[in-house]
Amino acid sequence: MRIREVHVTPVAFRDPPLLNATGVHEPWALRTVVEVVTDEGLTGLGETYGDLSHLDRVRAAARELTGVSVHAHHALYARVAASVGADVVTDQHGLTGAGSNQKTVDAVFSPFEVACLDIRGKAAGLRVADLLGGPVRDAVPYSAYLFYKWAGHPDAKEDRFGAALDPDGIVAQARLFIEEYGFASIKLKGGVFAPDEEAEAVRALHDAFPGLPLRIDPNAAWTPATSIRIGNALGDVLEYLEDPAPGIGGMAEVAARVPMRLATNMCVVTHDHLPPAIAQRAIGVLLLDHHYWGGLLRSAQVAALCGTFGLELSMHSNSHLGISLAAMTHLAAATPNLNHACDTHTPWQDGQDVVAPGALRFTGGAVPVPEGPGLGVELDRDALAVMHEQYRTCTVRRRDDTAYMRSFDPDFQAKRAHW
Numbered sequence: 001m002r003i004r005e006v007h008v009t010p011v012a013f014r015d016p017p018l019l020n021a022t023g024v025h026e027p028w029a030l031r032t033v034v035e036v037v038t039d040e041g042l043t044g045l046g047e048t049y050g051d052l053s054h055l056d057r058v059r060a061a062a063r064e065l066t067g068v069s070v071h072a073h074h075a076l077y078a079r080v081a082a083s084v085g086a087d088v089v090t091d092q093h094g095l096t097g098a099g100s101n102q103k104t105v106d107a108v109f110s111p112f113e114v115a116c117l118d119i120r121g122k123a124a125g126l127r128v129a130d131l132l133g134g135p136v137r138d139a140v141p142y143s144a145y146l147f148y149k150w151a152g153h154p155d156a157k158e159d160r161f162g163a164a165l166d167p168d169g170i171v172a173q174a175r176l177f178i179e180e181y182g183f184a185s186i187k188l189k190g191g192v193f194a195p196d197e198e199a200e201a202v203r204a205l206h207d208a209f210p211g212l213p214l215r216i217d218p219n220a221a222w223t224p225a226t227s228i229r230i231g232n233a234l235g236d237v238l239e240y241l242e243d244p245a246p247g248i249g250g251m252a253e254v255a256a257r258v259p260m261r262l263a264t265n266m267c268v269v270t271h272d273h274l275p276p277a278i279a280q281r282a283i284g285v286l287l288l289d290h291h292y293w294g295g296l297l298r299s300a301q302v303a304a305l306c307g308t309f310g311l312e313l314s315m316h317s318n319s320h321l322g323i324s325l326a327a328m329t330h331l332a333a334a335t336p337n338l339n340h341a342c343d344t345h346t347p348w349q350d351g352q353d354v355v356a357p358g359a360l361r362f363t364g365g366a367v368p369v370p371e372g373p374g375l376g377v378e379l380d381r382d383a384l385a386v387m388h389e390q391y392r393t394c395t396v397r398r399r400d401d402t403a404y405m406r407s408f409d410p411d412f413q414a415k416r417a418h419w
């Protein structure tokens with residue numbers, strides 16, 4: 001099963017005006033769909049970011065993979081690493097932590113690795129979760145991922161989610177998501193309004209949904225002192241506090257003085273970050289993300305390492321489509337020590353997808369592991385063509401929440417330890 005050809009297709013899909021510490025989501029979110037085809041005619045799917053510089057790297061790496069066996073994980077990684085060379089991508093979205101060469105290689109490698117596992121599963125009649133050691137749960141719980149948001153993009157009509165700019169709006173959004181998806185835990189993206197206002201929204205969620213695990217993630221917009229104050233004020237309601245303050249040092253300072261575990265997808269985002277974070281006891285929960293931890297097998301290794309050092313696991317999400325949701329679900333299903341509901345942006349995509357409907361569904365806030373071999377999802381070629389055309393005609397080529405926000409508020413500054 002050697003790689004005969006690789007197709008790389010950038011796509012764009014509608015995204016609501018979700019607010020975060022760096023600005024606001026643009027009307028179009030970008031992703032890249034990767035199809036790996038073997039000499040035997042089997043096709044595997046992968047999905048990754050759509051920013052142009054990353055797309056160029058993925059395309060360049062794809063050209064180097066012809067002839068390699070889909071089983072040759074290390075050889076494939078070496079080809080991708082050689083193709084990426086010494087490149088280092090910095091934190092291009094302002095939300096996912098420091099860059100490194102390894103993180104850059106891992107991010108480029110990930111969609112190819114997922115596609116190869118999809119092929120290996122299809123060839124063996126096994127699900128990707130089986131290839132990762134077998135599922136330890138039949139369905140993967142996800143959290144209701146709430147955002148402060150505008151009613152609609154300023155040049156468009158109100159979207160169906162409406163505005164959420166205060167505690168009532170956030171509770172209404174949670175109610176909608178819980179009604180539609182059955183979520184049994186809630187994450188609030190913070191870092192948008194003053195910390196006390198956001199803490200009030202968390203309290204309102206606690207009152208409206210007693211007993212549901214809650215988290216807030218201000219993406220390092222708070223100083224350590226503010227993080228400690230808010231962390232203690234919310235000590236009785238938070239399951240964990242995600243990236244309150246910047247850096248491993250800042251997080252360690254907070255962790256020592258708040259009652260709950262701190263979680264991160266910002267200060268520990270590549271292997272080099274693990275030893276200092278563990279030594280300084282900066283975090284208690286790592287948000288895995290196979291898109292930048294080098295695919296599913298490498299993420300499983302990181303998960304095992306976290307188990308050794310007593311770190312709990314959750315899962316991070318950017319705006320994504322169904323290939324990623326399937327991959328996340330297989331990985332989470334086969335990760336015994338994943339003990340928190342995963343994040344997903346799926347509700348915000350509101351039915352837009354490149355995979356054919358049916359294989360992925362939410363029941364009680366969880367996604368059952370797709371049953372078919374491999375990832376268990378099929379590409380919807382018509383949808384892919386439509387989304388590729390949207391990519392061609394939209395002007396977004398790189399996610400930039402700050403620039404989009406500045407087009408409405410020229411003085412806007414990304415809020416990194418702002419409060």
Ligand SMILES: O=C([O-])C(=O)C[C@H](O)[C@@H](O)C(=O)[O-]
Pocket residue numbers: 018019020095096189217219265316317318319
């Ligand atoms: O810190 C996080 O959980 C994220 O970075 C998730 C997403 O990127 C989210 O913040 C977003 O899309 O605005």
Ligand SMILES: [Mg+2]
Pocket residue numbers: 217219242243264265266316
């Ligand atoms: Mg986060």
